[in-house]
Amino acid sequence: MDLAVAHETISRWQFGITTVYHFLFVPLTISLASIVAGLQTAWVRTGKEKYFHATKFWGKLFLINIAMGVVTGIVQEFQFGMNWSDYSRFVGDVFGAPLAMEALIAFFFESTFIGLWIFGWDRLPKKIHLACIWMVAIGTALSAYFILAANSWMQHPVGYRIDPVTGKAQLTDIVRVLTQNTTLVQVFHTLTAAFLTGAAFVVGIASFHLWRAKQGKQPDKRKTAAMRTSLRVGLAIAVVAGLGTAISGDTLGKVMFEQQPMKMAAAEALWETQAPAPFSVFAVGDVSKGHNSVALEIPGILSFLAHNDFSSEVPGINDIAAAEVAQHGGQPTDYIPNIFVTYWGFRLMIGFGMTSFVAALIGLWTTRRRFWLAPEHRTGEDEPPKLMLTKNREMNVFFTRWSWRIGIFTMGFPLLANSFGWIFTEMGRQPWVVFGLMRTRDAVSPNVTIGTQVFGLVTLTALYAILAVIEVGLLTKYAAAGPNTDEKPPAKDPTLRGPSDDEDADQPLAFAY
Amino acid sequence: MHLHDLWFILIAVLWIGYFFLEGFDFGIGILTRLLARNTAERRVLINTIGPVWDGNEVWLLTAGGATFAAFPDWYATLFSGFFIPLLAILVCLIVRGVSFEYRHQRESRRWQRNWELAIFWTSLLPSFLWGVAFANIVRGVAIDQDKNYVGTLWDLLNPYALLGGLTTLVLFTFHGAVFAALKTSGDIRHRARVQATVLGLVLALLAAAFLIWTQIDSGNHWSLAALIVAVLALVAALGANQAGREGWAFGFSGLTIVAAVGMLFLSLFPDVMPSTLNPDWSLTVTNSSSSGYTLKVMTVVALVFTPLVLLYQGWTYWVFRRRIGVQNIPAAHH
Numbered sequence: 001m002d003l004a005v006a007h008e009t010i011s012r013w014q015f016g017i018t019t020v021y022h023f024l025f026v027p028l029t030i031s032l033a034s035i036v037a038g039l040q041t042a043w044v045r046t047g048k049e050k051y052f053h054a055t056k057f058w059g060k061l062f063l064i065n066i067a068m069g070v071v072t073g074i075v076q077e078f079q080f081g082m083n084w085s086d087y088s089r090f091v092g093d094v095f096g097a098p099l100a101m102e103a104l105i106a107f108f109f110e111s112t113f114i115g116l117w118i119f120g121w122d123r124l125p126k127k128i129h130l131a132c133i134w135m136v137a138i139g140t141a142l143s144a145y146f147i148l149a150a151n152s153w154m155q156h157p158v159g160y161r162i163d164p165v166t167g168k169a170q171l172t173d174i175v176r177v178l179t180q181n182t183t184l185v186q187v188f189h190t191l192t193a194a195f196l197t198g199a200a201f202v203v204g205i206a207s208f209h210l211w212r213a214k215q216g217k218q219p220d221k222r223k224t225a226a227m228r229t230s231l232r233v234g235l236a237i238a239v240v241a242g243l244g245t246a247i248s249g250d251t252l253g254k255v256m257f258e259q260q261p262m263k264m265a266a267a268e269a270l271w272e273t274q275a276p277a278p279f280s281v282f283a284v285g286d287v288s289k290g291h292n293s294v295a296l297e298i299p300g301i302l303s304f305l306a307h308n309d310f311s312s313e314v315p316g317i318n319d320i321a322a323a324e325v326a327q328h329g330g331q332p333t334d335y336i337p338n339i340f341v342t343y344w345g346f347r348l349m350i351g352f353g354m355t356s357f358v359a360a361l362i363g364l365w366t367t368r369r370r371f372w373l374a375p376e377h378r379t380g381e382d383e384p385p386k387l388m389l390t391k392n393r394e395m396n397v398f399f400t401r402w403s404w405r406i407g408i409f410t411m412g413f414p415l416l417a418n419s420f421g422w423i424f425t426e427m428g429r430q431p432w433v434v435f436g437l438m439r440t441r442d443a444v445s446p447n448v449t450i451g452t453q454v455f456g457l458v459t460l461t462a463l464y465a466i467l468a469v470i471e472v473g474l475l476t477k478y479a480a481a482g483p484n485t486d487e488k489p490p491a492k493d494p495t496l497r498g499p500s501d502d503e504d505a506d507q508p509l510a511f512a513y
Numbered sequence: 514m515h516l517h518d519l520w521f522i523l524i525a526v527l528w529i530g531y532f533f534l535e536g537f538d539f540g541i542g543i544l545t546r547l548l549a550r551n552t553a554e555r556r557v558l559i560n561t562i563g564p565v566w567d568g569n570e571v572w573l574l575t576a577g578g579a580t581f582a583a584f585p586d587w588y589a590t591l592f593s594g595f596f597i598p599l600l601a602i603l604v605c606l607i608v609r610g611v612s613f614e615y616r617h618q619r620e621s622r623r624w625q626r627n628w629e630l631a632i633f634w635t636s637l638l639p640s641f642l643w644g645v646a647f648a649n650i651v652r653g654v655a656i657d658q659d660k661n662y663v664g665t666l667w668d669l670l671n672p673y674a675l676l677g678g679l680t681t682l683v684l685f686t687f688h689g690a691v692f693a694a695l696k697t698s699g700d701i702r703h704r705a706r707v708q709a710t711v712l713g714l715v716l717a718l719l720a721a722a723f724l725i726w727t728q729i730d731s732g733n734h735w736s737l738a739a740l741i742v743a744v745l746a747l748v749a750a751l752g753a754n755q756a757g758r759e760g761w762a763f764g765f766s767g768l769t770i771v772a773a774v775g776m777l778f779l780s781l782f783p784d785v786m787p788s789t790l791n792p793d794w795s796l797t798v799t800n801s802s803s804s805g806y807t808l809k810v811m812t813v814v815a816l817v818f819t820p821l822v823l824l825y826q827g828w829t830y831w832v833f834r835r836r837i838g839v840q841n842i843p844a845a846h847h
Contacts, residue, residue: 067614070567071607077577081592082599085661088592092585093803100578101814103571108822111571112829115564123832163804171807445593447661456600463604467611474618496832508843512556513563513617 025069031198110139122510192244202234204411242357263428345424540689542636586801594662648677
């Protein structure tokens with residue numbers, strides 16, 4: 001392999017691995033923070049034990065997860081400088097601002113209040129303690145916003161000029177960077193997908209416990225009560241978030257058809273410009289010849305996805321590449337991203353995400369408690385629900401069993417969808433690191449040797465692999481154990497001033513590392 | 514004052530804040546081996562920083578992000594140039610963060626002991642490496658005309674930098690011991706004070722050597738003033754510790770860090786990373802800063818949000834103000 005190519009390839013692998021890995025934890029953190037906050041709110045308002053147990057249970061899983069999210073985030077902040085120093089020099093004036101804002105405005109917020117929430121159960125008045133987890137939830141969402149503003153600028157640079165002296169990008173309008181439609185739509189899409197992810201996680205684990213309860217393997221009815229509530233909460237969020245993901249995804253697609261037509265043409269393996277353009281169901285492409293050797297298509301749908309009408313023209317890969325050659329020089333193939341990855345990444349993203357959504361929709365209907373349900377089929381709050389197809393008709397044994405299993409199996413589907421989505425959108429932008437302005441191959445650190453790069457890549461990958469095993473082990477342990485129903489809420493509401501020193505001196509901490 | 518000068522100060526403040534805060538929690542991590550005699554005591558130490566270490570670490574992220582935004586070339590040169598030491602620090606910070614959160618998640622003694630060892634080593638190594646990194650920044654490194662570091666890893670491990678590393682290592686451990694004396698109760702509190710005295714004396718030697726070397730090599734009037742403050746603060750910290758005035762001792766050990774790190778930045782200015790190859794190739798506040806507009810935007814953001822951060826972080830310390838002793842450690846894990 002050519003040395004320059006190796007340089008770029010290794011850095012891209014490292015960025016890909018560390019970022020996809022980091023983003024396994026991010027959406028779960030964002031959504032679980034809010035779900036835990038919601039459950040705790042329900043507990044503070046109603047005083048019902050099941051909400052307390054649910055809060056503690058999901059809170060525990062949330063903490064195991066956020067620890068990984070936080071520490072893998074540190075790498076994200078520094079690897080631009082380490083592996084992509086020429087990128088950093090070129091974009092720092094623009095790109096650094098949202099990153100610094102993220103740290104100062106969002107990350108401080110979430111990291112400080114998470115400490116207060118973890119250790120504050122016996123130190124803070126109930127309502128202030130509750131406010132802390134809401135602060136964490138707000139902090140995580142704000143974090144996402146600033147980071148996505150930075151990423152959106154790479155997808156579609158705005159609010160800048162190229163400094164004629166240094167040749168570097170220079171910020172001219174921060175408001176545009178923070179509010180351009182790419183940013184807003186990406187934030188909408190990422191946050192809804194994050195909630196779909198957390199909801200599917202909750203549904204999966206709750207299904208596991210309820211299915212066991214249904215089989216009579218779970219005598220503790222308080223656990224079942226907490227899990228039943230969690231299941232319904234999870235299903236409801238999954239349906240709303242799934243719908244939101246679809247709508248925002250469609251909008252983001254239209255934005256991308258306009259801003260990065262190559263990415264979308266590659267997503268569809270649409271080689272030639274067509275009007276009306278078909279949606280590809282399945283294709284096997286031949287990149288060297290610039291066409292598909294096998295293709296199964298639905299006419300007109302792609303036109304609709306791009307422009308909301310069934311006959312409009314959608315530009316194909318070959319024409320777009322030719323236009324890029326005219327503008328930037330080089331060969332047409334220089335401007336064609338990896339078609340296989342973008343095409344299948346796009347499909348797998350939609351496939352996994354929407355399967356989760358449909359499963360949740362069915363689940364929400366079949367586990368309903370009151371509406372269109374004959375009274376004799378209603379089950380108690382602390383019993384697993386019957387899966388009801390119609391007012392009087394319960395699912396048969398076979399479908400019941402499989403429904404619960406699907407609830408469990410689809411738990412990780414949105415996680416996969418997120419990963420494929422990011423791989424698609426980042427690889428679909430290639431060869432550009434900042435679209436139209438800077439190529440990825442020009443972005444790497446020129447002074448970092450291949451050996452050093454490989455060392456970095458191997459070290460981080462190995463460390464992440466070990467941590468993955470540890471974290472999955474812990475999540476499995478606590479998820480399978482279910483809520484700890486022996487745990488009681490604090491007997492009295494602490495005051496901010498706290499108990500006097502004499503009373504307090506020998507009291508064990510409510511929570512300790 | 515020009516905005517890039519202001520940003521030089523702000524970045525110095527962020528690093529100082531980082532070393533002040535994470536300094537003592539690195540120190541606590543190291544003391545889990547030096548000071549704690551058993552698991553219960555180790556848990557006492559860890560829980561003194563339990564609610565706050567994460568917030569402390571964000572000072573680093575903010576320092577990094579702010580450098581990226583205000584001085585892109587400084588950010589790019591520093592992190593690509595110091596690739597391996599930085600990678601080592603990142604690995605430590607990753608393992609360390611997970612260690613605090615995961616240590617208590619399983620009852621197994623082996624599991625817990627491994628995480629405890631991890632806490633010790635991942636606190637010790639960055640304490641040393643940050644000193645090495647900053648000493649090299651002040652001393653200057655081989656930077657070419659394209660602002661790229663062209664030296665090797667071994668060039669970074671020169672005697673001056675190693676002395677800098679030892680200094681920060683002992684400084685943070687001392688700061689941690691003073692913090693432990695302030696935040697614990699019972700037997701461990703008294704032993705923490707004794708250890709602080711020993712560490713403080715060793716530190717006095719190391720710091721004097723390192724800071725005077727710095728002053729001779731790259732100092733100016735301002736850095737000399739900071740040096741004197743650092744030395745006086747250390748003496749005061751030792752005295753207060755000896756007198757059992759733990760709050761004052763912590764304040765003065767903090768001031769020692771502020772003055773010592775401040776001194777490094779004062780001897781650096783107006784360079785941000787001097788080149789040893791050719792002074793014309795040095796990175797300075799002017800040739801590596803962002804444009805005026807970006808700096809203006811970031812100044813507004815910093816002026817609004819930094820006081821807010823100080824306010825709510827300060828409040829956290831107030832909420833968790835009480836001392837912790839072995840009697841407060843719950844027997845059962847959660």
